[in-house]
Amino acid sequence: MASWDPGQYNRFADERARPFRELVARIPTAGAVAVVDLGCGPGSMTATLAERWPDAAILGIDSSPAMIEAASRLQTPQLRFQLADAGSWRPQRGSVDVIVANASLQWVAGHETLLPAWAAGLDDGGTLAFQVPIAAFDPGFGEVAARPRWADRLAGALGSTGPRSATPVLAAEEYVRLLSAAGLTVDAWQTTYYHVLPGDDPVFEWFKGTGLRPYLDALDPQAAQEFSAEVREELRALHPREPFGTILPFPRLFVVAHRP
Ligand SMILES: C[S@@+](CC[C@H](N)C(=O)[O-])C[C@H]1O[C@@H](n2cnc3c(N)ncnc32)[C@H](O)[C@@H]1O
Incomplete structure (x- = not known):
């Protein structure tokens, strides 16, 4: 992989x-x-968290050796x-004041059990805060992956029900229910950013570093190249280059859950 x-x-x-x-900014x-x-x-x-909480011990966790190697320099x-x-x-009960997960939980399955376990790790006054792309967000490559030519090859790698349903992200209401039941006060909202990206095929380049990785990993090099060509074409059509750049609308869900 x-x-x-x-x-x-x-x-x-x-x-x-x-x-x-x-x-x-919304963590109280x-x-x-x-x-x-x-x-x-x-x-x-993660390093910016030290400015916000100068007296805290701050721990960054990641499952990618390359990311941890880069982070360790800081x-x-x-x-x-x-x-x-x-x-x-799994944190010890009441052992953590702040848990942040930005743009990472869309890669981690089992939110229904993980979030209550993390909530239990919060001390009084503590906060669990995360941000994920909304579940329905498909910038265009999910549509390509669902084409008959790719669907079978990608379904196995991305989950038994296929690429479109591979995300573990829940609806906002589900997070509010889950974390309220865990005794937290929940502030949830959704924002769509309209990023203006420079250069050629910038939407492809953006997702090559994140959401496209599981699709490319599932294919042999030749197939990955052919799949990439189709994705580039689809993304160019959906997000055309304009005189000032390429607009990427990106809807994100934010949840800040606080233990009073
Ligand atoms: C889109 S990046 C977000 C990085 C950072 N939070 C930020 O805001 O810039 C997603 C990160 O989640 C990490 N990740 C994916 N699955 C993970 C898992 N199961 N456990 C820990 N980290 C994971 C990836 O290695 C990657 O570094």
């Missing part, structure tokens, strides 16, 4: 940073001593990084 590539991921660093900042917890960033990627956003006495699967991470 191809690994995450911090360089490709960082190509759109400014656009990717904004939802993280808007998520963290002051004076945190233990902060965890699940799916921390290259660690640049390590300080306050900021640590660890190679681990967020899906297996």
Whole structure:
């Protein structure tokens, strides 16, 4: 399986940073001593958590060795990084003040059981905050993957019911119910960013670093090239280049759940 590539991921660093900042800005917890960033990627956003909570021990967790290697260069006495699967991470009861997961939980299955387990790890006054692309979001490659030529080859790799239903992301209402039942006060909202991207095929380049990876990993190199060509064409048609750049509408769901 191809690994995450911090360089490709960082190509759109400014656009990717904004939802993280808007998520963290809504966290009401002051004076945190233990902060965890699940799916921390290259660690640049995790490092900003040290500015917000200067007295906290901050731990970034990611399952990609390449991402953790990049993040480890930012390590300080306050900021640590660890190679681990967020899906297996379980905090001790009441041991964490802030859990952040920005643009990572769409890669982690089992939200129905994970979120209550993480909620139980929050100390009084603690917050669980995450941001995910909404479940229905398909910038165009899901449509290509569903074509008869690709559907069978991709279905096995992406889940038994096929590429379109591969996301573990739930509806906003489900998160509100789940976390309210866990005793948290929930603030959930949705925002669509209209990113204006520069260069050739920028929507393809954006998703090559994230959402397209499982599709490309599932195919042999020749098939991956042919699939990529079809995806590029589809994405160009859906998101045409304009004189000022290419518009990528990106709907994201934010959930900030606080233990009073
Ligand atoms: C789109 S990046 C987000 C990175 C960072 N949170 C940010 O906001 O820039 C998604 C990250 O989730 C990580 N990831 C995917 N599945 C994971 C899992 N099961 N456990 C931990 N990290 C995971 C990937 O390795 C990748 O670094």
